[in-house]
Amino acid sequence: MTFRVVQWATGSMGRTALRRTIDHPDLELVGCYVYSDKKAGQDAGAIAGRESTGVIATNDIEAILALDADVVLHMPRISLPYSALNRDVERLLAAGKNVISLAGFHAPWAQDAAYCEPLRAACAEGHATLAGLGVNPGVIVERIALAASGLCSHIDRIAVHETVDASSMASKGFVFGLMGFGSDPIANDITKGPLAELYTQLFSEVLHLAAQGLGANILAIEPAHTLTPAPRTIETAAGTIAEGTVAATHWRWIATLDTGPTIDLTILWTADPALHPELGAAHWTIAIEGRPNVTLTLSIDEADPAMPRARALTDATVAVAIAAIPHVVRAPQGFFAYPHPPAWRARLTEPSA
Numbered sequence: 286m287t288f289r290v291v292q293w294a295t296g297s298m299g300r301t302a303l304r305r306t307i308d309h310p311d312l313e314l315v316g317c318y319v320y321s322d323k324k325a326g327q328d329a330g331a332i333a334g335r336e337s338t339g340v341i342a343t344n345d346i347e348a349i350l351a352l353d354a355d356v357v358l359h360m361p362r363i364s365l366p367y368s369a370l371n372r373d374v375e376r377l378l379a380a381g382k383n384v385i386s387l388a389g390f391h392a393p394w395a396q397d398a399a400y401c402e403p404l405r406a407a408c409a410e411g412h413a414t415l416a417g418l419g420v421n422p423g424v425i426v427e428r429i430a431l432a433a434s435g436l437c438s439h440i441d442r443i444a445v446h447e448t449v450d451a452s453s454m455a456s457k458g459f460v461f462g463l464m465g466f467g468s469d470p471i472a473n474d475i476t477k478g479p480l481a482e483l484y485t486q487l488f489s490e491v492l493h494l495a496a497q498g499l500g501a502n503i504l505a506i507e508p509a510h511t512l513t514p515a516p517r518t519i520e521t522a523a524g525t526i527a528e529g530t531v532a533a534t535h536w537r538w539i540a541t542l543d544t545g546p547t548i549d550l551t552i553l554w555t556a557d558p559a560l561h562p563e564l565g566a567a568h569w570t571i572a573i574e575g576r577p578n579v580t581l582t583l584s585i586d587e588a589d590p591a592m593p594r595a596r597a598l599t600d601a602t603v604a605v606a607i608a609a610i611p612h613v614v615r616a617p618q619g620f621f622a623y624p625h626p627p628a629w630r631a632r633l634t635e636p637s638a
Contacts, residue, residue, distance in 0.1 A: 288356060298599055316349050321344070365479050367400075367483050383616075392493050408619050433573060442547050442574040443546060449552075466534075467530045476508070500630040501630075510534070513531070515528050534554050568584045
């Protein structure tokens, strides 16, 4: 079976997905949505660095809605507020297109009704499925950490720590905007502003999915964010981070479950990994405290040392989205999630039993 794919957006993640779609024997590119007038009108192959495809990029959503497509690979930059992308996604779903997004939508049901219900209604109208996928959110906690918890007879705490080296990221808008680097931590405490709200909404969905897999409910989610000021001027691919301004953000949430354990999720984005020598080189560390203790480290690295390390994570994230296409297309309408792996549970019966 060949799946008809629309690529939505062509930033660094989107261009990678565009190449994977064009090259894949089981995928047919039928549409390409771009945000800029400069890219509109170009052949998608030219944008991806491939031969001509005959698919012309457009920034007209009506043209995308009119296409016969099985799935839209939705890869815009995440935006403030968290709901900023919802209306486009609702229109795609209502038009009968399944959506795999890397920009949220992992557990819309964990948000309030004003956020969730229009998405649910759009799925019903178009008989379509919405999937929020990626590496984190998407795989690290919801699939790997939960699977590892099945080794335990008792759990007190699951702690997941992510480290992302942003030094080679070239997008100024992302690094100095959505990552918060270069801001004055005294004049503007981003741990209490719109960025904190955005990431709390995004990563709370990870925590709710993990709790669901553990057969539990969340009693409370407490933030514990911190910032690291630059001890010196730091040069990055996106620009200069002045001494004393934010060089790393530690986004951290601690969720307390009604079955006893806590889930501690920390996302560290840094302009210089040397600022955190205690963390080692792993992208992720998963530490499960209980009986027994279980510790995992996971790195996703670039095979070519001449290429930026961030490219490997882009490849992995797009691979997750591509691999999900047949599952999402064949899933019932509504919100998609992979089945939880066999995880630790405080009770052997369902909570309602």
